[in-house]
Amino acid sequence: METLALLAGGFATALSAQNLLFAFAGCFLGTAVGVLPGIGPALTVALLLPITFKVPAASAFILFAGVYYGAMYGGSTTSILLNTPGESATIITALEGFQMAKRGRAGPALATAAIGSFVAGTIATAALTFFAPVVVELALKLGPAEYFSLMVIAFVAVSAVLGSSAVRGLTMLFLGLVFGIVGVDLQTGQPRFTFGLIELLDGIEVTIVAVGLFAVAETLHLAARHRYGEDELLPLSGSLWLTREDFVRSWKPWLRGALIGFPFGAIPAGGAELPTFFSYYIERKLARRPEEFGRGAIEGVAGPEAANNASAAGVLMPMLTLGLPTSVTAAIMLSAFQSYGIQPGPLLFQTQGELVWSMIASLYIGNAMLLVLNLPLIGLWVRVLRIPRPQLYGGILVFATIGAYGVANSVIDLAVMYAVGLVGMLMKRYDFPVAPVVIGMILGPLAEQSFRQAMTISQGDVTTFLTRPISAAFLAIAAALVLAPPVLRAYAASRARARSSP
Amino acid sequence: MRARPRRDELAFALLLVALALLSLWQTLSIPVSPIYARVGPTAFPWIASVGLLVFSLVLLRQALGGGLPGVDRQKTVDWRSLGWVGAGLAANAVLITTLGFVFAAVALFACTARGFGSQRPVRDALIGLGVGLAAFLGFARLLGVNIGAGALEGLL
Numbered sequence: 001m002e003t004l005a006l007l008a009g010g011f012a013t014a015l016s017a018q019n020l021l022f023a024f025a026g027c028f029l030g031t032a033v034g035v036l037p038g039i040g041p042a043l044t045v046a047l048l049l050p051i052t053f054k055v056p057a058a059s060a061f062i063l064f065a066g067v068y069y070g071a072m073y074g075g076s077t078t079s080i081l082l083n084t085p086g087e088s089a090t091i092i093t094a095l096e097g098f099q100m101a102k103r104g105r106a107g108p109a110l111a112t113a114a115i116g117s118f119v120a121g122t123i124a125t126a127a128l129t130f131f132a133p134v135v136v137e138l139a140l141k142l143g144p145a146e147y148f149s150l151m152v153i154a155f156v157a158v159s160a161v162l163g164s165s166a167v168r169g170l171t172m173l174f175l176g177l178v179f180g181i182v183g184v185d186l187q188t189g190q191p192r193f194t195f196g197l198i199e200l201l202d203g204i205e206v207t208i209v210a211v212g213l214f215a216v217a218e219t220l221h222l223a224a225r226h227r228y229g230e231d232e233l234l235p236l237s238g239s240l241w242l243t244r245e246d247f248v249r250s251w252k253p254w255l256r257g258a259l260i261g262f263p264f265g266a267i268p269a270g271g272a273e274l275p276t277f278f279s280y281y282i283e284r285k286l287a288r289r290p291e292e293f294g295r296g297a298i299e300g301v302a303g304p305e306a307a308n309n310a311s312a313a314g315v316l317m318p319m320l321t322l323g324l325p326t327s328v329t330a331a332i333m334l335s336a337f338q339s340y341g342i343q344p345g346p347l348l349f350q351t352q353g354e355l356v357w358s359m360i361a362s363l364y365i366g367n368a369m370l371l372v373l374n375l376p377l378i379g380l381w382v383r384v385l386r387i388p389r390p391q392l393y394g395g396i397l398v399f400a401t402i403g404a405y406g407v408a409n410s411v412i413d414l415a416v417m418y419a420v421g422l423v424g425m426l427m428k429r430y431d432f433p434v435a436p437v438v439i440g441m442i443l444g445p446l447a448e449q450s451f452r453q454a455m456t457i458s459q460g461d462v463t464t465f466l467t468r469p470i471s472a473a474f475l476a477i478a479a480a481l482v483l484a485p486p487v488l489r490a491y492a493a494s495r496a497r498a499r500s501s502p
Numbered sequence: 503m504r505a506r507p508r509r510d511e512l513a514f515a516l517l518l519v520a521l522a523l524l525s526l527w528q529t530l531s532i533p534v535s536p537i538y539a540r541v542g543p544t545a546f547p548w549i550a551s552v553g554l555l556v557f558s559l560v561l562l563r564q565a566l567g568g569g570l571p572g573v574d575r576q577k578t579v580d581w582r583s584l585g586w587v588g589a590g591l592a593a594n595a596v597l598i599t600t601l602g603f604v605f606a607a608v609a610l611f612a613c614t615a616r617g618f619g620s621q622r623p624v625r626d627a628l629i630g631l632g633v634g635l636a637a638f639l640g641f642a643r644l645l646g647v648n649i650g651a652g653a654l655e656g657l658l
Contacts, residue, residue, distance in 0.1 A: 226583035390620035394611035
């Protein structure tokens with residue numbers, strides 16, 4: 001009941017005229033960037049970071065939350081009409097959604113995606129509301145050693161589990177950790193990795209790296225392979241209302257998607273890709289007509305879309321309760337907290353209760369706004385999708401310039417952004433994941449802090465991470481995450497060999 | 503059967519190894535006060551640098567032994583397209599300190615659009631002017647981002 005009172009207080013803040021405006025602006029921008037291929041919520045939040053100097057923290061986070069949720073809705077529109085997933089989490093939606101659109105059923109596909117996102121997003125936000133205080137209670141019992149080990153799980157999950165190659169993921173993670181070290185060491189005041197440059201004393205600006213990796217790298221990558229074709233945009237066809245049959249086939253996948261998505265997002269092994277794959281697989285198993293899958297089965301849109309949005313809410317759980325971001329957007333939001341001088345973690349709910357609860361309340365409001373923005377106003381987003389590529393990428397680079405140059409009016413920052421963009425282009429070309437770099441860079445300094453605190457408490461004894469049972473359990477999970485996939489693959493391969501040679 | 507290593511992948515792996523060595527060198531040059539000898543400012547940089555070195559060496563071995571697993575041979579680069587975008591970025595950096603952000607935005611926008619196949623430079627420049635002005639006003643006025651002073655910005 002106490003939770004409900006706190007939530008009501010949050011609604012009181014979130015429903016002020018100014019904050020409603022921020023929520024709407026966030027949802028609108030978020031849907032737009034979700035719809036546009038090549039840019040996403042992480043880049044948008046990074047570009048909006050300067051707002052933290054202008055408005056109260058609650059308003060800024062309501063804006064960011066709107067962008068974050070909005071991009072999930074917008075991404076599905078692109079997947080369905082263009083077959084180019086706007087976000088990695090909507091790859092699965094493209095499978096069935098694009099097939100539906102090809103068969104003149106774009107309307108029902110968009111409708112089941114938007115309504116499913118709303119249903120699952122609301123369920124997951126409710127789960128966040130009621131589970132977060134419980135997690136906070138548990139988290140308050142963790143010491144620095146446990147924290148460090150928990151961060152190791154997060155590092156391993158984003159770099160070794162997701163993505164196509166553990167080696168490439170871990171390389172990028174360590175690169176991110178190195179980037180995070182640059183600047184003055186907070187405990188001793190010594191400059192590290194600064195090459196004697198004053199500009200680097202404050203560390204590498206998150207905005208510059210994020211904009212370089214997302215906007216500049218994406219543009220250069222597409223320019224480099226420019227000759228290789230354009231996508232075809234399918235027209236908006238079919239009624240935007242679900243028929244009775246569509247609805248009957250959709251509502252169970254929505255609920256199942258929510259149940260799958262939230263826990264996947266909430267455990268520090270985050271990421272929205274896994275739950276969408278999982279949901280798709282389950283829906284295909286359970287479908288009454290599985291032969292329709294691959295040819296536009298509505299269940300294959302409803303389930304993964306619901307899972308995707310539920311996991312987006314789930315990701316906010318470790319972020320708000322533990323200060324542990326498991327997606328790139330969450331990591332950039334974490335740096336926004338730092339810019340307000342707020343340290344996310346279990347104490348956040350006590351010291352910044354009003355901020356947290358108004359942000360959670362805004363998620364309910366944002367979901368409702370997004371349902372309206374994405375169904376009756378869908379025509380607007382189809383027009384946004386029609387922006388020709390030459391002008392779209394020209395505009396993206398102009399905004400990227402503001403992001404980097406606006407930090408300190410320094411051409412050095414601009415050059416750093418170009419350099420990061422060039423490296424990012426090579427990363428895309430050779431299939432290196434981007435998320436581990438950003439998460440390593442933002443979470444790395446926090447991990448170092450916990451590491452040093454734990455080592456100080458144990459008087460320099462490294463075994464403290466293994467002798468404390470909870471910490472040891474976390475490290476065992478992290479080790480299992482790295483080792484399990486290759487072992488399972490080897491096992492499967494040996495069984496396949498055994499079967500083929502009788 | 504072992505394929506010939508691909509030169510571009512090899513170069514990228516070497517770049518990462520070089521970064522790791524640079525990072526190790528910087529770690530060694532952090533002065534350590536004896537008070538912090540045990541868990542001082544160098545412990546974590548050591549972990550990060552050695553980790554980067556180990557994994558970039560694994561990548562180097564993969565690249566030497568026939569290519570990174572799961573990465574397709576790359577299509578050839580469209581140098582003309584990339585060149586236009588690169589020229590736009592260079593013009594942007596030069597103009598932003600001299601004529602100001604809006605003019606830099608016009609050049610960047612028009613060159614990038616050209617790189618992506620647009621054939622109407624004047625129209626692109628005009629759109630770029632609009633985008634630049636809107637972005638400048640939006641960020642400078644609403645977000646309070648200082649994007650510097652230029653020939654045009656002073657008048658607004």
